[in-house]
Amino acid sequence: MNKKITAIIEWGTLLVSTGLVCFFLIAILWDLISKGAPSLSWQFISTSPTNGMTKGGILPAIIGTILLTLITALVAAPFGICCAIYLNEYAVDNWLTRIIRASIRNLAGVPSIIYGLFGLALFVQGLQMGTSLLAAGLTLGLLSLPYIIITTEEALRRIPNRMREAALAVGATKFESIRDVVLPSAIPGMLTGLVLTLSRAAGETAPILFTGVAFYINKPAGYLNQEFMALPYHLYMLSTQHQAIEQVRPLAYGTALVLIIVVFLLNLSAFYIRYQHSKHE
Amino acid sequence: MNEEQIKLAATAANLWFGRKQVLKNVSVAFPKNKITALIGPSGCGKSTLLRCFNRMHDLSNDVTIEGKFLLEGEDLYKGSLSATEVRRRIGMVFQQANPFPKSIYENINYGLKINDIPKEERQEIIEHALKESYIWDEVKDDLQKPATRLSGGQQQRLCIARAVALRPEVILMDEPCSALDPISTSKIEELILKLKKDYTIVIVTHNMQQAQRVADQTVFMYLGEIIEAGDTSQIFDEPGMELTKNYVQGHFG
Ligand SMILES: Nc1ncnc2c1ncn2[C@@H]1O[C@H](COP(=O)(O)OP(=O)(O)OP(=O)(O)O)[C@@H](O)[C@H]1O
Ligand SMILES: [Mg+2]
Numbered sequence: 001m002n003k004k005i006t007a008i009i010e011w012g013t014l015l016v017s018t019g020l021v022c023f024f025l026i027a028i029l030w031d032l033i034s035k036g037a038p039s040l041s042w043q044f045i046s047t048s049p050t051n052g053m054t055k056g057g058i059l060p061a062i063i064g065t066i067l068l069t070l071i072t073a074l075v076a077a078p079f080g081i082c083c084a085i086y087l088n089e090y091a092v093d094n095w096l097t098r099i100i101r102a103s104i105r106n107l108a109g110v111p112s113i114i115y116g117l118f119g120l121a122l123f124v125q126g127l128q129m130g131t132s133l134l135a136a137g138l139t140l141g142l143l144s145l146p147y148i149i150i151t152t153e154e155a156l157r158r159i160p161n162r163m164r165e166a167a168l169a170v171g172a173t174k175f176e177s178i179r180d181v182v183l184p185s186a187i188p189g190m191l192t193g194l195v196l197t198l199s200r201a202a203g204e205t206a207p208i209l210f211t212g213v214a215f216y217i218n219k220p221a222g223y224l225n226q227e228f229m230a231l232p233y234h235l236y237m238l239s240t241q242h243q244a245i246e247q248v249r250p251l252a253y254g255t256a257l258v259l260i261i262v263v264f265l266l267n268l269s270a271f272y273i274r275y276q277h278s279k280h281e
Numbered sequence: 282m283n284e285e286q287i288k289l290a291a292t293a294a295n296l297w298f299g300r301k302q303v304l305k306n307v308s309v310a311f312p313k314n315k316i317t318a319l320i321g322p323s324g325c326g327k328s329t330l331l332r333c334f335n336r337m338h339d340l341s342n343d344v345t346i347e348g349k350f351l352l353e354g355e356d357l358y359k360g361s362l363s364a365t366e367v368r369r370r371i372g373m374v375f376q377q378a379n380p381f382p383k384s385i386y387e388n389i390n391y392g393l394k395i396n397d398i399p400k401e402e403r404q405e406i407i408e409h410a411l412k413e414s415y416i417w418d419e420v421k422d423d424l425q426k427p428a429t430r431l432s433g434g435q436q437q438r439l440c441i442a443r444a445v446a447l448r449p450e451v452i453l454m455d456e457p458c459s460a461l462d463p464i465s466t467s468k469i470e471e472l473i474l475k476l477k478k479d480y481t482i483v484i485v486t487h488n489m490q491q492a493q494r495v496a497d498q499t500v501f502m503y504l505g506e507i508i509e510a511g512d513t514s515q516i517f518d519e520p521g522m523e524l525t526k527n528y529v530q531g532h533f534g
Binding site: 092093161162163164165166167168169170171172173176180181184185 | 335337339340342364365366368369372373375377379380381382391392395396440443444447
């Protein structure tokens with residue numbers, strides 16, 4: 001009897017928590033879609049803004065965010081993955097590696113605006129890149145690095161030693177066992193971490209604030225050495241800094257929706273790769 | 282036993298996991314083209330000893346190994362032999378089946394590939410290995426099926442096929458039949474007896490009948506030490522030590 005009541009309480013708690021989370025998720029999405037969808041149109045995603053942002057589309061911001069995320073991935077993924085492989089597969093467990101691991105964890109907790117300041121000092125001023133797409137991408141790359149290392153290491157750690165031993169036992173070198181057995185099995189986990197990290201980077205405002213983002217550019221988007229527009233910053237400006245906030249509110253919602261869609265597409269591609277992968281397992 | 286007949290040996294081997302000593306002054310010799318059964322209660326260090334011979338402990342960094350491990354008189358650790366060469370010459374079937382998360386075909390092909398066996402020969406070797414391990418009939422229709430979808434016993438036989446495909450000189454088998462039904466078990470025993478002609482085999486088993494059926498020599502371990510080693514018939518019929526007698530007669534373990 002008592003057990004039954006506890007079971008019902010436990011079950012109820014889980015159900016209510018899940019329900020609450022889902023409720024908020026759906027509420028947010030509903031709010032975004034209902035208010036943002038009306039401003040979505042082909043013109044909205046294929047033209048530049050006009051009339052002081054009150055008309056036209058957000059194409060430069062879409063291009064900016066996509067390129068920015070791409071640079072972030074190109075910077076953070078190779079270094080992060082190599083670093084994680086080294087830490088998990090090669091490094092011995094001693095005080096030095098423990099300090100390195102602790103530092104990486106701490107770096108992951110540093111507020112993103114600090115990265116912005118650091119990027120400003122290092123890339124914009126120190127390396128003379130000026131406020132530019134490249135400087136902002138590198139800054140976001142640094143921000144993403146610890147997350148990628150942590151998630152990749154986590155994915156590698158989940159591969160049981162039996163798998164490594166299986167490869168070694170047939171005469172594979174350590175490198176071969178990692179390349180042919182460990183990494184292929186770890187890819188789904190690594191991908192999940194990578195995509196979550198990039199999704200977060202794509203939505204960041206603070207780190208790009210000082211390093212290259214602009215509210216409006218009148219040149220074509222996509223040059224590495226120039227300032228750029230980005231969706232999250234555009235959204236921020238439209239909803240707080242614009243002189244006709246009420247008028248551009250639908251555009252702000254439209255921008256938010258586009259940002260969500262970009263992130264969603266990113267997740268979808270990871271989902272697809274994972275699915276392809278699981279067919280071979 | 283004279284020198285030339287000994288294929289694989291350990292002398293005065295000690296092994297620690299951290300501070301815990303798991304092998305204590307182990308000296309043992311495995312004669313060429315013979316089957317040696319390694320028996321002893323759970324946790325006595327059989328797997329640990331076996332893994333010393335193909336350098337599987339290299340992976341873990343809190344392991345300390347002392348003593349000599351010799352393959353035909355050549356030091357497995359300190360000599361000119363590389364770890365990969367050691368492992369290629371001394372194959373292993375693990376206690377827990379560990380097929381690669383790849384297709385059945387690729388599971389065997391992988392070892393052949395990294396050991397530079399020419400492509401033209403592989404197909405035949407793979408088929409032969411699968412037949413030898415009595416799994417061919419069950420998998421021949423779909424060699425591209427993921428190995429992880431095989432049953433536990435089928436996975437174990439695939440792992441045996443993977444090891445024999447490389448034609449190592451020694452095969453270490455850690456309870457290869459623990460997940461198998463009696464019919465596959467007797468087939469594997471048949472295989473082991475057949476392989477004896479060309480290989481030196483060490484088999485860990487908890488099955489006393491199995492040890493008596495296949496092994497020429499039996500080694501009894503207890504708490505990290507070798508208590509007694511000798512001809513299988515001697516160990517089972519007239520054990521020299523009280524401990525051995527109790528164990529083989531099933532009084533503990
Ligand atoms: N990686 C490890 N780290 C620490 N201790 C270990 C490790 N592997 C094994 N041991 C310990 O070493 C001892 C011997 O283990 P081992 O696996 O060799 O036993 P076994 O004889 O093969 O037993 P079983 O018949 O159950 O397979 C056990 O006490 C075990 O707890
Ligand atoms: Mg064991």
